[in-house]
Amino acid sequence: MTKRSPHDPISKINGETKYIHDMNLPGQLAGAILRSPHPHARIVRIDTTAAKQIQGVKAVITARDLPNYTFGPTKIKDWNILAENRVLFIGDEVAAVAAESKEAAEAALKAIQVDYEVLPAVFESEEALKPGAPVLHPETETNQPMLLNVERGDVNQAAKQAHIVRGGRFVINPIYQGHLEPIAALANWADDGITIWAGSHIPYRARETYAAAFGLPEDQVRIIIPPIGGSFGAKYVLKVHLIAAALSKAANRPIKIVLDRKEDMMTAHPRVPLIMDVQIGADKDGNFVFKDAVVYANAGARVYWSPNIVATACTRPDSVYHFQNIKAVGHLCYTNISPTTCMRGFGNAEMLFAVESIIDELAEGLSMDPAELRMKNIVREGETTIHGYKLATCKLDQCIERVKELSGWNRRESLPANKGLGIALANHVSGFRAIDPRFDGSTATARLKASGEIEVETGEIDLGQGMTQTYTEIFKKVLDLDGLVIVKSGDTGRYPFGIGTLASRSTVMGGNAVKLAAEQLKNKLLEFASTHYHGEASISNGRVQVGNQIFSAEELAIQYRSANAGDELAVRATYVPNTELPDQTSYGDPSPNYPFAAHVAEVEVDPDTGKTTVTGYWAVHDSGIIINRVRAKSQVVGAVAQGIGWVTMEELKVKEGKVMNPSILDYRMPGPLDIPPIEVDFIEEPDPNGPLGAKSVGEIALDPVPGAISNAIKHATGIRGYELPITAEKMWNLTNQ
């Protein structure tokens, strides 16, 4: 019987995979968090006396019990563990309790008395920038933790000379990442440091942040990452992790906190809401001459990952088309809503929604086919884009041709009433140099175990997308021995350093490191076999051959160990990409390579109800060589489904800072009946910088979806939706205005 790989997805299907929710430590207590009911208030008094007296309650903590360091996950250090003087949003953490049971913890929360003095609050980003708006953080009097200016060429001059200009105000509402696994943490504070079990997929940044919060050296914070049940950007660095650790110290017991869906959604850190004023101009032949964008980003009450989203929105789509002259101003604004953060697409999908919408308006104004107008303006292989991206490979032109063919683009002018076809393009990165200005790349180790199995260790994190299987396959393409390749990751105390799974970086960054490790292990193994058995060594059919002799990996492992005091054959390889850190003006080559895609959506809009049904979808991707077709296709299909939700129904409805639909019942996500057949194809040419020629696929798969669907809706109805989601009711309002 062949042994089942621990990475086999069947473990998840059978419910064998153990998530944090399934884990328990001896002596563990239940943690719970008291949260602010006000969007902005001064804390006048907190009385925990009654709460501490409840049977089973082992600790009740407030800010007074905690250190007060300046820290935060980005360069903007505005975090705390619990609120000290003021609460800044509904859900802001005020106190926490640890108790023998969840019921006792809940009772203790109710028994904590807090007197608030309610303060004026601000919820909209533009309002927050106005003089006299309530100030959230005294050290940022303008409520503007970041202002980004990017300019290349002369946009004012180009605007004057443009033959046609189209644009408008595009609005991205907060959307919930919708991870299946709830937010959870398990923490244990011991004499030699803290161990936190948490689903972070940038655990080394989390470690740095949490060490700073407690004033500890980094090596006294260990983060272990059990299997992650989805994140889509929600689970980078979270205060729940810190609070669990703080409670563990106070109670001197391990603490587990699992948010239920309501608490998760009430305090969710959704996709950063953006208001984007965007204009694009073209000459009479349809050559783009400028793009001008002003972005107002709602960071919420504290900075999680929003600055990076602003920077991406202000620059990334400029490397899909030749706009020639570009200007972007990005305002990041504090408001009294729950802090917002990243979600798949990371600012790029948002700005592309605006860009792709405007391009269709330009095509209409110029009486040109939208696909033709795009083809005329796209970036091409070998070029360096306006912001310095070096495109070693770019098959975007072929993606457009292929998606037109698959979707039957030519029928666009003869579609029945209320039906429409829309196209949209996108680019993305495979890792981003500026995530950590200090370094870029990835490290992997590989070890031939005594059993003949190979264990690969990486600093990157599988968050449910199947990264570990990808690494197994990359490894086996280089060194294909009989026996399993097992990928281990997710423990800052054991495995190599990793920057994390974000910016679509895991396949290319971690994959290149795994490939290097496989090459090194192969060389060492053959060298050993050759020396030990006196002859030229080679690998065939999963075994090592020296002359006429054939050895299994296990046999060689035994031989190697007997010659090396029992040590195993091991290598450690680091991949350092040839990227350039973007400079002060955002110029640089931040990724080893750049994937591209062209999508076409077909919709039918019911004129009576305004309801959009996506009736067909075609996606063609240039992600270099595809390592595993099923997984790559699944990424695209999942992203299209997510995009259908984003465009047609999903919205975290926030009224004066309060989430009005904090349940999956009231936060509608698409189900199988909302998803049409999705045809996916790949233009496969190897990229010189990708492992086995691969580029990323995770985020680019979502980037074009909002543009493609909203362009199809416009084509079907003649009405353009500028604000997502374009729900049935919104469409009906637009139609009946």
Place this chain on the structure above:
Amino acid sequence: MGWYRPQSVEEAIKILEEKSPKIVCGGTDLFVQLTTRQTEFSQSDHWLDIQNLSELKKIERTDEGIEVGAAVTAAEIWQSPVLQPLPALQKAARVVGGWQIQNRASIGGNIANASPAGDMIVPLAAYQARIKIASPNGVRILPFDEIITGPKKTQLAQNEMILSVLIPKESLGVPQTFLRHDQRGGTDISLVSVAALVKGTTSKIELAQIAIGAAHYKPMVLKDLTDRLDGTLTTDQLDRIAEWYAENCQPISDIRASAEYRRAMVKVFVKKAITEVLSLNESL
């Protein structure tokens, strides 16, 4: 807290009298409210689970029509051969929640829960069904129109329980439909729904009964519609019926839709439903 599972209606009524429990028959809405903390339940609450009472699980053809027991589930309704002459009810049962919900949600629960967005209650209103209710004082029968008194409110007394729904034979086999407007393709809550029964053609209407759901505190029915139509159903009359429903319903604005949109959709869906049923008549 106590969880009671009686073996007979008689025993159930006795527990009702003695313990004043909350009746549960599926719990698909009741317990969701519990976990989303919309309703506070107390630890001392008693529960009376009537889902397994065989007396309440019958679907029977009678001289007067069809009697459907209170504990019959949505899944049993849409799969029942006896209920095939009532396609509007079967359609409504088939869109309630998802499959898991349909396997638990009961028709009696749908009535007693009195959610304005309930699905199965809409065809029941159109059928002008009657509800059989038991209490320690005996059995009474109430017209469907009278049972729901407000959003989530009925005139059932604490010691009463629904035994069955009586659907009159006049509704059986009449061309009918149930349409629902929702936000996504499946497992959703109705924004607006309509059940329509029409017998005849535009020039000769014998019967017309229409109920709308999710747009009023209870399913709303225009009474004596057949008489008002005076034997015909012109395009003009069709518009007027749709207008009438839109004008007289009192929808609310909530997280799912605004009152204005719901009202507009009432008009759209009443017309859609009647048009659909008229075409069914033509193909007879």
